[in-house]
Amino acid sequence: MPRNQEVIRQWKLLHALESSRHGATIQGLADELDVTTRTIRRDLAALQEAGFPLFDERDEEGPVKWRLDGQVLKGLDTGFTLQEFCALYLSRNLLETVAATPFQHDLGLAFARLEKLLSPRMRQFLDRLPAVLTAKAGPRARTAADSAATVQKLLEATLHHRAATMRYHSVSSGGIKDYLVHPYKLAFAQGGIYLLAYVPAYRDVRTFAVDRIAGVSLEKQTFTPTERVGDDVFANSLGVNTGPAARVEIEFAPAVAPYVRARVWHTSQQLREGQDGTLVLAMDVCHDWALRSWILSWGRFSRVLTPAALADELRSDLQAASERYAQG
Structure with a gap:
């Protein structure tokens, strides 16, 4: 059997064990996964060797049942089940599609902390799964990696309702323009980060590509939002436009x-x-x-x-x- 199919089957086996409140028999697992009991025994042994907390128990008259100890992650006080934690760990392969954004460094640190909660053998097993789950990064801004400081300032302005002045490379005019803006929201879309800000001079909310912001400084002046910007800011567009539908x-x-x-x-x-x-x-x-x-x-x-x-x-x-x- 191809290696990828084996990994996927063992992942399903972990899910079946965790979903079973009272444990599962080898025959029951074989029926659920449509494989032989011999295959189930081999997979259980492989998962135990990888460090997953599997154990078997027998009732006085009942068959042997297998269980998964979902409390293995005592160092992660979030209430995550083992299955949920493993899924989060695996999602790093998808999150790499936003690599070269200002969040790349923080994501790397977060996943490094998650890795410490797994044994080396568990990590070795889970690291095989991205081979069957991949994601292709779309086009992204070439200067996004240099935007971290700008994003941090804009986040502060957005959270604390502080006005900001910025120098912006305008595509329409081909030059640099200065703006006083009231930052409302940052949005990640199609490989870029965009600022949605109210521009008092235009009395309207405009969209700015963060990678085209040449400089930004926060003012002492605060503002009260006068326009509503929804959660799905580009809902009416196949791209990053906020115009009417x-x-x-x-x-x-x-x-x-x-x-x-x-x-x-x-x-x-x-x-x-x-x-x-x-x-x-x-x-x-x-x-x-x-x-x-x-x-x-x-x-x-x-x-x-x-x-x-x-x-x-x-x-x-x-x-x-x-x-x-x-x-x-």
Whole structure:
């Protein structure tokens, strides 16, 4: 049997033992995992050797039952079960997808402390599981690793409602602008950290990419938030836009319809099947660059039905792209 399947089976065995309040028999475990009793015995021995606190007990007339001592983590006073703790330890493989953010160092320290609560053999066993569970990091800001000090100041400003002045590289103007802002919230999305702040000069909440903040200083002046920023700050966008949502309908060709159908692209999405194998996806989202680039990523297999203005914009984009390719 492939090594990966063995690791996954043993992980399921740990879960089955911890979920059983009164213990589990070898035959019961074999039935639950659909393997032989010999395999269960071998896995129990392997887990015991790895340091997991497994023990067996027999009632006066009943069969031998196996249990998992969930109180092994006495050094972690959180109420975590062993299964929950192991899942948290394994999640480091997923959290590495936010590597190179200002939180990378703190995450490393936290997981180093968690590792100390595991025996060397338990760590060796758990370290095999990331081989069957992986995560790919998406694009991220190239300067994010240098933003730790900026993030710390912005967190302080957000928590204590302190006004801040900052120098910001504006993409629209191509230069550096100075802002007085009331920081409301920091959000991590699509590989970057964003500041949502009220700008008194604009009387509006604006979104700033932290990696484009050249400098920030906190003022003695405090503020009272006047605008509400929800928990899901980019709920209306496929990207990082806070604008209003509007209906869009996109028709996908039969060749890509199964791929579109298999995903939830937005919480508002609705699907409509066409008789010719096409698929129409309707969503209520911001008509921003994130939406346009997502539609364009499907190439000739997508077509905007409504609104007409968005269809015209994309038609112009495609024509301009075609002309660039024609230049050779």
